[in-house]
Amino acid sequence: MKAIGVIPARYGSTRFPGKPLALIHNKPMIQHVYEQVSKSKELDLVVVATDHELIKAAVESFGGKAVLTSADHETGSDRIAEVASKIEGDFYVNIQGDEPLIKAELIDSLVQAAKESPESVVTAKTEIHSEEDIDNPNVVKVVTNQSGSALYFSRSAIPFNRAKKEHTYYKHLGIYLYPKEILKEFVNLPQSSLEEVEMLEQLRLLENGFDIKVVETNYEVVGVDTPEDIQKVEEILGGLKQYV
Template sequence: MKPALALSLSSLVVIPARLHSSRLPQKLLLAETGKPLIQHTYEAACLARGTDGVIVATDHDSICQAVQSFGGEAVMTSESCASGTDRVAEVARSRPEVDIFINVQGDEPEISAEAIETVRRLLEANPDVSMATLATPIRWLEKLRDPACVKVAFSENGRALYFSRSPIPHVRDGFEEQLDADPPVFFQHLGIYAYRRDFLLQLATAPPSPLEQLEKLEQLRVLEMGQTILVGTIAEPSIGIDTPSDYATFVRKMRNC
């Protein structure tokens, strides 16, 4: 896609932060590194240039207090928020002066400034697009077949065609020979989003769509609404913290820095 002239738009990073987690209880408050996990994510997001701030949107007072204790900005969201998108939308309702909202997951303490800046620039440079996200190449068959790894297929101009937990595109003659292809064939979808404010508010009130309910992927609702999601690519994904093993690995890395 040939980018349009970039506009000067205000943008805000919002980190939806839910206290409860089934695989790693209260993970955002774990602090074996000397800082709660949410602080690592907040500080990483603050390194991105070109945004107008970072705010945590949380469902629990303990996370709100933790963020405020290290000087961060946090707001409590209502109990009716069923997803991170809903929390970001609730912040958007109270921030009419902000044009673009960037949704960064709270359990990604090593989110790169490049990722945040890239997804923001996609919307700034493409005024006809309401939403943007990122992807990174998949080079391992195990990851390609893993339903926990969400895949995305997109056109040459970067517009998302489909998201799936299954390997896409399906290679009839075998996946292995295509894993090292250049340019890459397979892409992992990364859970970072940029939304224009008006579209975000529309999305939060739209009912779950049929494909979304089958795949349990909220971004399919956007495609079924007839909207465009622009996909940018980065070389490496950030590593999310989902399990005790993930957190132990992160702690060791921080202690060795």
């Protein structure tokens, strides 16, 4: 089974235009992501899917592979589906292009889970340690069944702890592995009602009956959303801040 790692990298960003090319320790962020992902032992190929020639040129300048995709895609999943139509594979892993500290071990765990459940989408969760994050709508929560499949994703605190018992909450991480046929079907489905309400596209999969396996990890996301986040990543890379 051939697994393709795809890193969507869009040039336009309301808060941070040209974000994939922002320099972190004198290397563009997309290079940091690419190099981290390339450490994966389970991926057969790593490719950047971008809408801009400057990003494509930057990736090729450090020896990476990039595919120019449509500027009209609304989501990373749509961009990955275009890559899937051009590059043959069995699984496609959607890897965020703004996480320069992404761990290859996390990617490997998703591919390994997919090989055990080839008819499922696979994603990841990590334990929430902050009470503030439990109630933060920007931190997406997930609950799973006893087989490790997702029951629901929400911006709300799920489950609601009416009993006031000690409970572990989990944050959903925005990394997905799609079997090729499911990816093709998914991007052609209309937005679902829950997806529109929560503004979470993974709910479209659940509402249409797809199984989503959720692997647990201790990986803590350090994403770059604004120019100010660059300094935080540089401090971690320089050993000035601790990183899990």
